[in-house]
Amino acid sequence: MPNPFHLAIPVHDLAAARAFYGGVLACPEGRSSAQWVDFNLYGHQLVCHVVEGTRATSSAGSNAVDGHAVPVPHFGVVLDRPEWNSLAERLRAVATSFVIEPHLRFVGQPGEQATMFLLDPSGNALEFKSFADIEGQLFAT
Structure with a gap:
């Protein structure tokens, strides 16, 4: 994977x-x-640092995106569709409480994507998304 990111939360x-x-x-x-x-x-380095008294309430706010309240801030990764489907199934199997359930958004539009949002135990919001054609859709306008 070229240029993996490093994120500390x-x-x-x-x-x-x-x-x-x-x-x-x-x-x-x-x-x-x-x-x-x-x-x-x-393939990316995520570092979880204990910060006493830290527990997000879910986010600082949200923005309306395709009919859903998307938590801001959030982070996550873009997966290929089979990997995204597998993750969604695994999360559903352990009764994950989603902020936004796995679904397709922007259907039929540039940037159509599968997406889901959830919170970690400290309230950090995560998004996992997938595109049918990542090269053509990731930054489509």
Whole structure:
């Protein structure tokens, strides 16, 4: 994967972060200490840092996008469709409470995509999306 990103996020509990990112999302764990842990989030480095008293309420706000209240801020990754479908099935199987259920948005328009939003145990909002043609649709206008 060219140019993987590095993202550091605040969490209130490393055990809960490990259960979610390592268990639910199946992200391999990398280095860690008593205050932080690295995860391989689909080839990208996600670092969960314990910040005492940190627990997001879900987001700072939201924006209306294609009939849904999209949490802001949020982060996530773009997956190929089979991987996205597999993740959506796995999340549904463990009764994930979605902020926005897995669905297609912008149907028939430039940028049509499969998307889903959820919160980690510390309230960080995540989006996972997929395009039928990532090269032609990711930045389509």
